[in-house]
Amino acid sequence: MAGHTKRRPARRICLLSEDELGLILNRLSDPEDRKSFSLVGKQWMRVEGATRLSIRLLRPEILRHVLPRFPNLVTFEMSKPIRNSDLAFLGHACPKIEVINLNLLKQTPDLRGFGSKGLYYLGNGCPNLSKLSLRRRLGVTSDGVGWLLKAAINLRYLDLGECIFVTDKVLEAIGSWSSLTYLNLEGCTKITNRGLGFLANGSCSKTLKTLVLSR
Known part of the structure; x- marks a missing residue:
């Protein structure tokens, strides 16, 4: 008994x-x-x-094993190199994502990192995306940003700080397509007054409230 x-x-x-x-x-x-x-x-x-609504992964190699367990994630963070295919998988496994932080650590080389296709996958796979941080990511290009903004229509916050390959063409894409309220261009040394003109005269000029330009 x-x-x-x-x-x-x-x-x-x-x-x-x-x-x-x-x-x-x-x-x-x-x-x-x-x-x-x-x-x-x-x-x-x-x-x-x-x-589970948020997760911070420390090792990119476990991403495909872990994410299917968390289909309702709202926030995702990864500070290590991550590939185009990983971002495609993130959008497929967690389509409700609203906040993504991919800020790279200063001491981490962005080898094998994502490129334009990765940003395209994020825009199409994460329709609710509203906040995206991409500091120090070398794969941020004008094509990728353009594709991202066309698809991620809810994006309001974009951090491109220290993305050294951000040029005036990136700002042209932002000025033409976005409804951003916050844009960080800190340390983007390749941009000029011409690029800032795209922001001033584009559609985002009606919504942008915070623009960070400090170097």
Whole structure:
């Protein structure tokens, strides 16, 4: 009888629906508590993944293994080199993404990084994207930015700080297509007054509230 009594609580827990487990999980704010929750069983792991809204990955090689668990992510962060195909997978696995931070660490060389196709994949795969940070990414080009802005119509915040290949052509694309309210061009030494003219005379001049130009 004693052994039978010990098993009863576990059986009762198994009777909880995923909605009820979700209510329990919503009371856990500590990341370690959420991790412990996900280790209880497959159902608990599935509920934790479905309710996770943000993630910061430290190793790009685990991206394809991890992201399918979190289809409702709103915020994604990666500070290491990331490829075009990885960004395509991000849009496919997590189409509800609104905020993406891909700011590269200063000491990390952007080798094998994404290019124009990666920005195209982000624009098309993440229709709700509203905030994008791309500091120090070498793959930011006029074509890529143009493709991004045509598709990501909800984008309001764009950080291109220290993207050394940003030129006047990038600003022409921004001026023509965007409804940005915030644009960071800090350290973009290739831009000139001609490029700034595209911002002043383009459609974004009606929406842009903050423009950062400090070097």
